[in-house]
Every structure is written in C-alpha cells, then in structure tokens.
Amino acid sequence: MCRQSSFLPTSTPTSYIMEHQHMSAEMLSNITHRPRRLLESMITISDPPKPMEAATYDRPSSLGDLDRFPNELLHEVLSNLDFQSITRISRVSRRGRNTVRSLPAYQSLMKHAPDAMAALGQTRLLHLHSASKLLAALQTERCATCPAYGAFLFLPTCERCCRHCLRFHPLKGVMTPTTATTTFALTLAAAKQLPVMLSIPGTYGTKPKLEQTSHELVSVHSAITLSLSLHGSYRKVMAAVGRGVRNPPLDYVLQCMKPETRESLSTDPLMVPCHYRWIEHDPYFGMASVPFPSVITPNTVERGLWCKGCEETYRQYRKGELSSHIIESIVPRKCDPNLALLGLTRRARSRIGHEEHVGHCYGAQRLLSRG
Secondary structure: OOOOOOOOOOOOHHHHHHHHOOHHHHHHHHHHEEHHHHHHHOEEEEEEEEOOOOOOOOOOOHHHHHHOHHHHHHHHHHHHHHHHHHHHHHHOHHHHHHHHHHHHHHHOOOOOOOOHHHHHOOOOOOOOEHHHHHHHHHHHOOOOOOEEEEOOEOOOEEEEEEEEHHHOOOHEEOOHHHHHHHHOOOOOOHHHOOOOOEOOEEEEEOEEEOOOOOOOOEEEEHHHHHHHHHHOHHHHHHHOOOOOOOOOOHHHHHHHHHHHHHHOOOHHHHHOOOOOOOOOOOOOOOOOOOOOOOOEEOEEEEEOEEHHHHHHHHHHOOOOOOOOOHHHOOOOOOOHEEEEEEEEHHOOEEHOOOOOOHHOOOOHHHHOOOO
C-alpha cells in the first residue's frame, strides 16, 4: 500500500471519520472521479464490438474431428488458443459459432472489455495472447510491476498496469523495430522475430497529441528478451551494445529484467527516491495501452477511481499552502514531493482500495469535512 498521511485537518473530529468509515455511493462519488485526460491519453475505441449472436439457421453443422468432444473439453481447448484463431473457428460452422459464443473467456471479455478486444484486433496483436491469458488479466486487479491498482492493459505483453508504470517503467515501453535493433544489438534476421504492432491513429500522451498516421512498434520487453537469448548473458548484451548514450540506460533495463528485481514488487515506486529522471519525452506513450476493467467476481466490476483528495493535496502543495509537517507525513524525505504528490493524483484505485485510502488521505479528509 502507498504511504499516505494519517494527519487529519484540525477541523475534522475523529468521530466524523469513524461515522463515515463505510462510505455511501454518493460520498464516494463526491471524492472520486474518472479523469478523461488520463483515460484518453491511451487507446480509445469509439465503437466497440458486440458479442456475436447465436447461430440458429437449420443446416448440417460440424467441427470435423472436434465433434467427438463435449463442450467442456472444447472450451478447454479453445481457451488455449488466441482470439484470432477462435474467431476463425466461429466462422467454420454453426456449431463452431455457438461453441465460441458459449466460451466463458469470450463471454467475459466481450461483456466487460470489448474495447480491449477491439484494440488488440486493430493493433494486429489479437494472435499474440491466448483466451485464458486475457481472462486471467481481466480477473486480477494489481499492476504487474508494482502494488498499485492496474487500470490499463499493456497490449504487447497482456499485463495489467498502472499509469505510472506505463509511463516510467522501462519494460512497459514501445519503440520502432529499427530503434530496437540498434538499442539492443539485434541482428536484422533476429529483429524479424519481434512481434510488431500497428498503432491506431488518435490522440495520445501526457500532453495530448493527435497522431494521424500508424507506426510499427515493438515492446522493449520483447526486444531485450530477444537480445538476451541472442547474446547469452546480461554482460554480453552490455558488451555488444557498448557504452553510448541511451534512453533508457541499458544497465537499468537489464536490472529490471532480473528475476530478483521482478519479484520485488512490494515497494510503492512513488515512495522511493526518484530513479526515473532519465525518462525523456516518449512519442509513443499510450499507443500500446487501453483502459481495462477488473472482474474479480461476476457481480464486481471495477474500472478504477481517481482521488479528488489527492488533487486537493497537490493543489495546496503547488500553492505553497501545505506545511512541511504534512508533506513529510506523506512523502519520504529523499523523494521529490512534487513528483510523488503529482503521481498520487494520477493513481487509480478500486472501490475498496479507495475506501481504505480515504482514511489517511489528507486532501480527501478535507473534502469530506466540508460536507
């Protein structure tokens, strides 16, 4: 969990906080929102697809040798296929269409995340991930690389991510195949093995920019993985690339690849000394990510809530109205308060996560105390 202040405004009695431990939907809506500027900095789909209708026409229908298997076994087989293959099976016959339509992964993803399915299709990545992998991502909440709630799906790796990691984690970026070839010392033949996505024209980025053309892009993670398999070790990759100026620094990227680093996911990146000052403007930020809900139970669908209280705290900090005592109660001394407090305004949480967060969010308590 992120470190946050337990310091409450002097005008807020403890009884008020205890009385409102379980917030009503109205109270929650007063201190949360879903900021369009953050959601629309990623892929947006204007006309998401709808689930296919059942095939009811009366004619012989067959799936060939697969006809021998019951639906339960067919579902198991289909779940291990990618959605491009599954779509092709649905076009084979009436039984194929109805079997795909009844597939739990298909039902859940088309009901709750049609935007993500459309984005995978339009970026030409629909063949890359199995139905079971996509369903597993839908049924989780946590970011793949930190403890925060992941409100987005990083399409090249099918991982749930928070906005901070999509912006600053070196393995959650994309680049052109040419840049990947030179950055990670790949041969031209090896580079052709990289899965290539095609970006969707639209508005992207931290400073909204309209992209009217498509770009061929590959993920940093797949490029460095290929480089390691090509050269054999981290040391040999460094030797092959050389010591020129790079963004991101290769030694930091390689460090993030090591198992011991990937397993250390308990630290909030906003609350550790800043290690991402080297990040330059990323012209492709947002082009490989799409808002993605989480469905932990059939009746619980989360799409992420952002805290108005964190925005209130950041506004006071920028205006110089936040005392050093309050700042130090929120941000560790070695961290940059501006970056940490700004990062908190951009952090999504589940409803339960937000209810827990409000109890020690300085700005949220101020908003609640105002009625």
